[in-house]
Amino acid sequence: MNLKISLPKDYSGNSEEIIFSLPFDITEKGKLTKGHFMADRNKMYVYGEKGREKTFEIKDFYSFEVFRQSGSSMFRGRRRDNSKWELFCCFSQTHYIRFAELAKILDFYVKTGELSETSDTQEPNCPKCGAKIEGMAECPFCAKRSGTVKKLLNRMMRYKVPFFAVTALAIMSYGANIIMPMMYRQVVDDVGIGEGADLSLFARIAVMIVALSAITCLFDFAAWKINIRLSTRFIRDLRKDLFDKIQLISMKSFSRRTSGEIIRRLSEDARVLQNFMTGNGRQMILNVAALMVLAIIMFVTNWRLALMVVIPLPVAGWAAQKIMKRIGAGYQRWWRRTCDSSKYLNDVISGTKVVKSYGSEEREIERYKGISYKVSKNLERAECTWYLLYPIMRYILAVGEMLMLYFGASYVMGMTITLGEFVQFTGYASMMYGPVYWLIQLPRTLTQAMVSAGKVFEILDEPIDLSESENALKCDIEGNITFENVSFGYTAYNPVLKNISFEIKQGEMIGLVGHSGVGKSTLINLVMRLYDPTYGSIKIDGTDLREMSSESLHSRLGVVLQETFLFNGTVMENIAYSKPDATFEEIIAAAKIADCHDFITRLPDGYNTYVGEKGYSLSGGERQRVAIARAILRNPKILILDEATASLDTQTEKQIQTALNRLIKGRTTIAIAHRLSTLSSADRLIVLDKGKVAEIGTHTELMGRKGVYYRLVMAQRSTSAMKETAEG
Amino acid sequence: MNNYKIDDFSIDTLRIIDVNKLKLERKDSGYLFAEYEGKSYEEVSLTRLQPFYCLDAYISVSFRNNEEEWIEIGVIRDLKEMSGEQRQLCEDYLNFRYYIPVITKIHSIRDNRMGYLFVDADTTAGRKKIAINDWWTNFRINNSGILTVTDSDGNKYQIPDLNKLDGKSNKKLELFV
Ligand SMILES: Nc1ncnc2c1ncn2[C@@H]1O[C@H](COP(=O)(O)OP(=O)(O)O)[C@@H](O)[C@H]1O
Ligand SMILES: [Mg+2]
Numbered sequence: 001m002n003l004k005i006s007l008p009k010d011y012s013g014n015s016e017e018i019i020f021s022l023p024f025d026i027t028e029k030g031k032l033t034k035g036h037f038m039a040d041r042n043k044m045y046v047y048g049e050k051g052r053e054k055t056f057e058i059k060d061f062y063s064f065e066v067f068r069q070s071g072s073s074m075f076r077g078r079r080r081d082n083s084k085w086e087l088f089c090c091f092s093q094t095h096y097i098r099f100a101e102l103a104k105i106l107d108f109y110v111k112t113g114e115l116s117e118t119s120d121t122q123e124p125n126c127p128k129c130g131a132k133i134e135g136m137a138e139c140p141f142c143a144k145r146s147g148t149v150k151k152l153l154n155r156m157m158r159y160k161v162p163f164f165a166v167t168a169l170a171i172m173s174y175g176a177n178i179i180m181p182m183m184y185r186q187v188v189d190d191v192g193i194g195e196g197a198d199l200s201l202f203a204r205i206a207v208m209i210v211a212l213s214a215i216t217c218l219f220d221f222a223a224w225k226i227n228i229r230l231s232t233r234f235i236r237d238l239r240k241d242l243f244d245k246i247q248l249i250s251m252k253s254f255s256r257r258t259s260g261e262i263i264r265r266l267s268e269d270a271r272v273l274q275n276f277m278t279g280n281g282r283q284m285i286l287n288v289a290a291l292m293v294l295a296i297i298m299f300v301t302n303w304r305l306a307l308m309v310v311i312p313l314p315v316a317g318w319a320a321q322k323i324m325k326r327i328g329a330g331y332q333r334w335w336r337r338t339c340d341s342s343k344y345l346n347d348v349i350s351g352t353k354v355v356k357s358y359g360s361e362e363r364e365i366e367r368y369k370g371i372s373y374k375v376s377k378n379l380e381r382a383e384c385t386w387y388l389l390y391p392i393m394r395y396i397l398a399v400g401e402m403l404m405l406y407f408g409a410s411y412v413m414g415m416t417i418t419l420g421e422f423v424q425f426t427g428y429a430s431m432m433y434g435p436v437y438w439l440i441q442l443p444r445t446l447t448q449a450m451v452s453a454g455k456v457f458e459i460l461d462e463p464i465d466l467s468e469s470e471n472a473l474k475c476d477i478e479g480n481i482t483f484e485n486v487s488f489g490y491t492a493y494n495p496v497l498k499n500i501s502f503e504i505k506q507g508e509m510i511g512l513v514g515h516s517g518v519g520k521s522t523l524i525n526l527v528m529r530l531y532d533p534t535y536g537s538i539k540i541d542g543t544d545l546r547e548m549s550s551e552s553l554h555s556r557l558g559v560v561l562q563e564t565f566l567f568n569g570t571v572m573e574n575i576a577y578s579k580p581d582a583t584f585e586e587i588i589a590a591a592k593i594a595d596c597h598d599f600i601t602r603l604p605d606g607y608n609t610y611v612g613e614k615g616y617s618l619s620g621g622e623r624q625r626v627a628i629a630r631a632i633l634r635n636p637k638i639l640i641l642d643e644a645t646a647s648l649d650t651q652t653e654k655q656i657q658t659a660l661n662r663l664i665k666g667r668t669t670i671a672i673a674h675r676l677s678t679l680s681s682a683d684r685l686i687v688l689d690k691g692k693v694a695e696i697g698t699h700t701e702l703m704g705r706k707g708v709y710y711r712l713v714m715a716q717r718s719t720s721a722m723k724e725t726a727e728g
Numbered sequence: 729m730n731n732y733k734i735d736d737f738s739i740d741t742l743r744i745i746d747v748n749k750l751k752l753e754r755k756d757s758g759y760l761f762a763e764y765e766g767k768s769y770e771e772v773s774l775t776r777l778q779p780f781y782c783l784d785a786y787i788s789v790s791f792r793n794n795e796e797e798w799i800e801i802g803v804i805r806d807l808k809e810m811s812g813e814q815r816q817l818c819e820d821y822l823n824f825r826y827y828i829p830v831i832t833k834i835h836s837i838r839d840n841r842m843g844y845l846f847v848d849a850d851t852t853a854g855r856k857k858i859a860i861n862d863w864w865t866n867f868r869i870n871n872s873g874i875l876t877v878t879d880s881d882g883n884k885y886q887i888p889d890l891n892k893l894d895g896k897s898n899k900k901l902e903l904f905v
Contacts, residue, residue, distance in 0.1 A: 070779065087758035
């Protein structure tokens, strides 16, 4: 990362000696300014609009920090003499990352005396557009759009045989159609009327017309059949690829999106693409080809008349563009409103219990009425404009048709062309309108398809940041866990865990304690490798998690969380989720240990009782016991319990605790519990405070130390005492 | 409600600050220094409780203790109650902490069709090319019609009143919000 971006304009000193120089852009009153913060080996300088404003000795400070606030950030240092903070400069978040890096370097310098003059962290901004790229391989802002079309075509190429077959069939069927007007001409010109009519010719032509119609039908049917197969295959493959990818991408990119959004991509966007690729894409080829063929035929037959038909087309195209723009905006707006509506529905329907228990059904009904009114109003507006398009187009094209009819009729009367030729010509002219109308609406479909394609490819192209290295180690783990200087934050500027180091031996039971929000769940997320640490490493039996195959880790990991998710399915399936090939007896054995065999036996359908969203609702305690059975079945070496009993009453908790104690035996366990008393059987306690390890030791040791843990215990005792007074 | 108390339960109540007893000073630390009801606080910060709707009312005053935790001293109900000089100081501090330029004119909005948006706009901090990822979440109008923008660096921008924006800019916006 470059930390010498630019120097102040009026800087007159020796620029060689300056090691760091970063611009800053706001004052401590929130006003815009232009300034620079510079540092050499000994001194720091702040240059404002009027030249040098402040100078500091680096050695006067013992710590540096960058503090991020809602709208601005500030860079400060802490003085050695009076421990007071001193503000150096303020800046917008654009400069945050560089100042944070600088603060880290200076902090290290004053603490160790070692100054690293360059920073080897990744450049945070795209060199082309300057936008933040945060660890991504390619700048997402600069990524070319044509890429999407290319990718779409590449994908389509997988189905080139059926695709071209369908297209060919459709072209042939259209070809048969194109011959029709020629037949009409023959009927008019050559068959004749009255006495001299050539009835045998008429019969032949009639048979041909019928035959051609039959052929058209046949071709259409074949095309239709292949097309259905093509389109189902296309969407099945696309959804499969999307789903596979979603399973592979990390928690980090997963949690950036809501599950609704991801499901939308899987269902809606994939469907839009399917429609486009198998419907519109083919039709586009067809319609363009048809237009060209028709135009050629018409111009060859009579170029003057053809000109009449073609002249209004540019006008129509221009008008269509104008209207389309408005319609596009209208549909876009309508689309946004439907999203609002589905978001609202999702919210209220999953929160039905809350709505009902507060008796606010009326209010929600009113709100939904408002939202759906907006949706319908917007759709109405968009559709109205859309249906305005057709009459206007028709009108413009009709002008050309009128001209053609007028001149055509006069040519017929002047004997320049025959009546049959004229009939044929009008036949072709009317055939043109279909493709023209279709092409007019194309930009809208195209836009929609491209939006969906973009969303789909965004997922398909997402780099897998927790990818397994090629030679990932496959091993059977024992359960020794080591944290080495682990730091982690969900975002770059907000570290949750700072420099965590500890060791857990195989078979040890560890209680993880700390205030809520201190990062306990985050820490175990790292052990489960839902995320990778930003700095430092986590090792199991001496192997870095990043070098271990996911299979090795997860096959030996058992997890019981505060909220247990039961999939739609039977109790048995839910227990067996952790080991699909378990025998029924193994499942019962696990259920026995987890103390859920008895209640399962009492369920209406025993082990085959349906649980999950719409099934038999289990109580919180029962769910937890199913989760424990699930964990036991896997026979894990490492067991993770995150507030497994927090949502239960004391009585149930005691029962579950017994089940848990059976499970814990002989396994490395990391348990987080809100009620500290539940951790009494822990061999050691790790106390987190402000993102760091504050204390490690047994309950007795930590109570004796009278530190963070002692205070936590005392606070809990007083609240439980309070509860007793309240209850008693 | 304010002084609700049962036996041992000490319930935290809303403490409205009597601005006449409050004295604030700007310090070199980047924070404020405060004296209130006979106590003095070294590192004091002001927080807007409703940063979108009430810019100068309901301001929480809190200090950083030795444990580096923020503790609330109380809430200023309205900055208008304060004396001119004190009020100016508060406003300056808030303008700094909530440095959020307002978008005054939109030149163009470009969508790279992959969830990313480029907005070229005039703001109160000059003309900016604002790069936004995930525009679904980072570029939207909230329930009361304020457009809030967060760019890829984390800078925030706002359009507090879309009606005050010129027609052309509004037209360009329309497709994205
Ligand atoms: N997915 C997430 N994205 C961003 N921040 C998160 C996420 N999960 C947790 N956090 C934040 O990380 C901090 C630690 O959370 P957590 O580990 O859940 O705490 P604990 O389990 O100790 O109560 C909290 O400040 C929380 O807001
Ligand atoms: Mg937690």
